[in-house]
Amino acid sequence: MLVSSIMTQRLVSVEMDDKLDVVKEIFDNTRFHHLLVLEDKKLVGLVSDRDLLKSISPYLGTAAETSRDTASLNKKVHQVMNRALVTLSPDSSVFEAIKVFNKYHVTCLPIVDNNNEPLGIITWKDILKAIEDKPNELTI
Template sequence: MKINSIMQDRVVTVDHEASLWEVKMVFDNTRFHHLLVTENNILVGVLSDRDYLKAVSPNLGSATQSKADTDSLNTRVKTIMSTKLHTLSPDNTVLDAVKLFNQRSISCIPIVNEDMTIAGIISWRDIMKTIEALQG
């Protein structure tokens, strides 16, 4: 089975120069857990909700929030994104994705075309949903 049959082609991208304010708005208003980071429409990194939470002050939104806490949202995506990219193409198989997940400590795999433009994304959740549907 090819990845393009189960990948999510609805992805959210953010520019590498975006601030964590912008990322906060995306995570607050969507159900996405990974943002694909681009520079001139080319994939250059991945930012997970966990990366975001590690980078911002834990006091945001609390009664003890200070200006320094709020200023943590001025951080640029490029300073905290994962740049060690593990990608596959739409023509790879789901088994290729399973192998990559098992070899690397990653939670998503960007699916890219030959020119590194984004075609989609796949997560373990997508694979598990497919297995469940095949069993059902």
């Protein structure tokens, strides 16, 4: 089974100069945990919900919130994104993806074409769902 058959194709992306308030709004209003960072349609980074939480004040939305806390949302995506990306091509097998997940300890894998333009993204959840839904299609 190829990763292209299980990847999420509905991608949400941000740009390097977007502010973290944009990222927070996306995470607050969707069920996504990863956003692709694009520059000229090419994948240059990834920002996760955990990256966001590490980068903003824990006092946001609390009674203790100050203007300094809200200012943490003015940081730019490029200041917090992960640039050390591990990607796969759409013709990679699910077993190749499992090996990459285990080797690099990443939480998602962007699927890109030869021009480094994103086509999809897979997570462990996608692999587990494929195993549950189509166990006979997975061969070693």
